[in-house]
Amino acid sequence: xxxxxxxxxxxxxxxxxxxxxxxxxxxxxxxxxxxxxxxxxxxxxxxxxxxxxxxxxxxxxxxxxxxxxxxxxxxxxxxxxxxxxxxxxxxxxxxxxxxxxxxxxxxxxxxxxxxxxxxxxxxxxxxxxxxxxxxxxxxxxxxxxxxxxxxxxxxxxxxxxxxxxxxxxxxxxxxxxxxxxxxxxxxxxxxxxxxxxxxxxxxxxxxxxxxxxxxxxxxxxxxxxxx
Amino acid sequence: xxxxxxxxxxxxxxxxxxxxxxxxxxxxxxxxxxxxxxxxxxxxxxxxxxxxxxxxxxxxxxxxxxxxxxxxxxxxxxxxxxxxxxxxxxxxxxxxxxxxxxxxxxxxxxxxxxxxxxxxxxxxxxxxxxxxxxxxxxxxxxxxxxxxxxxxxxxxxxxxxxxxxxxxxxxxxxxxxxxxxxxxxxxxxxxxxxxxxxxxxxxxxxxxxxxxxxxxxxxxxxxxxxx
Numbered sequence: 001x002x003x004x005x006x007x008x009x010x011x012x013x014x015x016x017x018x019x020x021x022x023x024x025x026x027x028x029x030x031x032x033x034x035x036x037x038x039x040x041x042x043x044x045x046x047x048x049x050x051x052x053x054x055x056x057x058x059x060x061x062x063x064x065x066x067x068x069x070x071x072x073x074x075x076x077x078x079x080x081x082x083x084x085x086x087x088x089x090x091x092x093x094x095x096x097x098x099x100x101x102x103x104x105x106x107x108x109x110x111x112x113x114x115x116x117x118x119x120x121x122x123x124x125x126x127x128x129x130x131x132x133x134x135x136x137x138x139x140x141x142x143x144x145x146x147x148x149x150x151x152x153x154x155x156x157x158x159x160x161x162x163x164x165x166x167x168x169x170x171x172x173x174x175x176x177x178x179x180x181x182x183x184x185x186x187x188x189x190x191x192x193x194x195x196x197x198x199x200x201x202x203x204x205x206x207x208x209x210x211x212x213x214x215x216x217x218x219x220x221x222x223x224x225x226x227x
Numbered sequence: 228x229x230x231x232x233x234x235x236x237x238x239x240x241x242x243x244x245x246x247x248x249x250x251x252x253x254x255x256x257x258x259x260x261x262x263x264x265x266x267x268x269x270x271x272x273x274x275x276x277x278x279x280x281x282x283x284x285x286x287x288x289x290x291x292x293x294x295x296x297x298x299x300x301x302x303x304x305x306x307x308x309x310x311x312x313x314x315x316x317x318x319x320x321x322x323x324x325x326x327x328x329x330x331x332x333x334x335x336x337x338x339x340x341x342x343x344x345x346x347x348x349x350x351x352x353x354x355x356x357x358x359x360x361x362x363x364x365x366x367x368x369x370x371x372x373x374x375x376x377x378x379x380x381x382x383x384x385x386x387x388x389x390x391x392x393x394x395x396x397x398x399x400x401x402x403x404x405x406x407x408x409x410x411x412x413x414x415x416x417x418x419x420x421x422x423x424x425x426x427x428x429x430x431x432x433x434x435x436x437x438x439x440x441x442x443x444x445x446x447x448x449x450x451x452x453x454x
Contacts, residue, residue, distance in 0.1 A: 017271075021269050021270055021271075023270065023271075024251050024254050024255055024258075024270040024274070025255065027251050028251055028252065028255070028315075028318065031251075031318065032318060035318075040320060040323075042248050042322060042323060042420055042439060043248055043250065043251040043422065044244075044248075044250075044419055044420050044421065044422040047251070047422050088255075091255065091258065091259060091262075093267060095269060096267075096269060192271055193269055193271050194271065195270065195271040195274050195422060196424070197423070197424035197426060197427050199424060199426035199427070200424050200426070212269060
C-alpha cells in the first residue's frame, strides 16, 4: 500500500460494553441460564467470557466445570439467556457519548460498521437505542460461521464497507475483540466500559485504551481520525 | 514481636465478591437506584467502586458526574439500592469453596472474622447462606464510623478476635479491601471472584492473588496456614 493509495481508516465497533451498557445484564442472564441447567458458574468467570460467541462461551465454561455440554443443552442455555436478557431490557442504555461519537465520525466521513457476537434477536433493542443511520452496516453472529475471537465478524464488517481490513480500527471492550482484531489484521482499541481492566486489554494487544465512547471521541486524533 | 511470642495468623474476610457471588447484582442495583434519581452511571464505573462504603460510593460517583449529592439523596439512593438488591436475592449464592474454606480454617484452629462495607440489612441473607459458626464475628458497616477503604472494619474485626492486626491476613476481591488492609497494617490477599483483574489487585498491593475461595484453600500453605 503506497501512501498515495491509502484511504481514510474505517472503524468497526463491537456492540455490548462498547456502544451499549449491557455487559453486566448479559453476565447475570448467562448465570441464570446456566443455573437452570444445574451449573453454578461464578459471575466473574462468565464476565471474562462475554463477547465471545454464545456457543463458545457455554463450551468454555463447561470445560472449566469439567462438563461437556451437548448441542441441545447449548441451545437451551442460549435460549434461556436470550429470555433473561430481555427481562433486563429497559436497563440497557447507550454508553456515554456513543451516539455522539457515531455522529461525529459520520461528520468526519469515517466509514463505520458494527460487528457483534450477539444474535440479531439479543442485539435488536440495543441497536435501536443507538439510532444508527442506514449507512452503518451491522453484522451479527447469525451472519458468519464463527464469532469472536475468530476474525470473521470483523472481516465481514470491513467487506460491507468496502474497506481493506488492514486499514480498519476495531473498537471493543473485551479481550475477544482485541484478539479477533489482531487475527483479522486490524488495529484493536480497547474501552473500559465493559468492565475489563486497562492491563487486560493492553496485554491482549490493544493499540490504545479509552474509558468509553465519550473519552474516545476526545482523543480521535490519536487514532489518526482528522477533522 | 519475637518469634516465640508469635501467634497463629487470623484471617479477616470481606463478604461480597469474596465469600458470596453478589458483586454483579450490587452493580445493577446501584445502577437502577442512581438512575431513579436521574443519574445514568455506567455499570463498569459502579463496579470499580463497589466494596467501598455506600455513602462514599455515591459521593465518588457523583463527583465523576460533576454533581454533589445531598445527604437525603444519598439516603434515598442507598434505600433504593437495598430494595433492588433484595430483588436479586435468590441469585446470590456462596462462591465455590467458600463454606469449605471456612470449615477448613476452623479445623486448623485459624481465627476467622468477616468484615463488610455492607449494612447488616443487605448482608443478612448472604451471611446466612454461608452457615457461619457462632465463633466467627461479623462486623458490618453499621458498627464502625468509616467503612473501606478506611481501616476501621478490619481493625474492629481483629479486635473481636483478640488478634493483633499486624498478624492478620485480609482477604478481599476489591482494591478497597487491599488498600484498607494496607492502611490497617495487615497483609491483603486478593480474589478474582469480584471481577477485578489480577493486575489491579497486585498494583493495589495484594500479597497474593487467587481465583476464588476454592483456589485459595488449595494454596493455604503459601499464607503460612499450616495443617
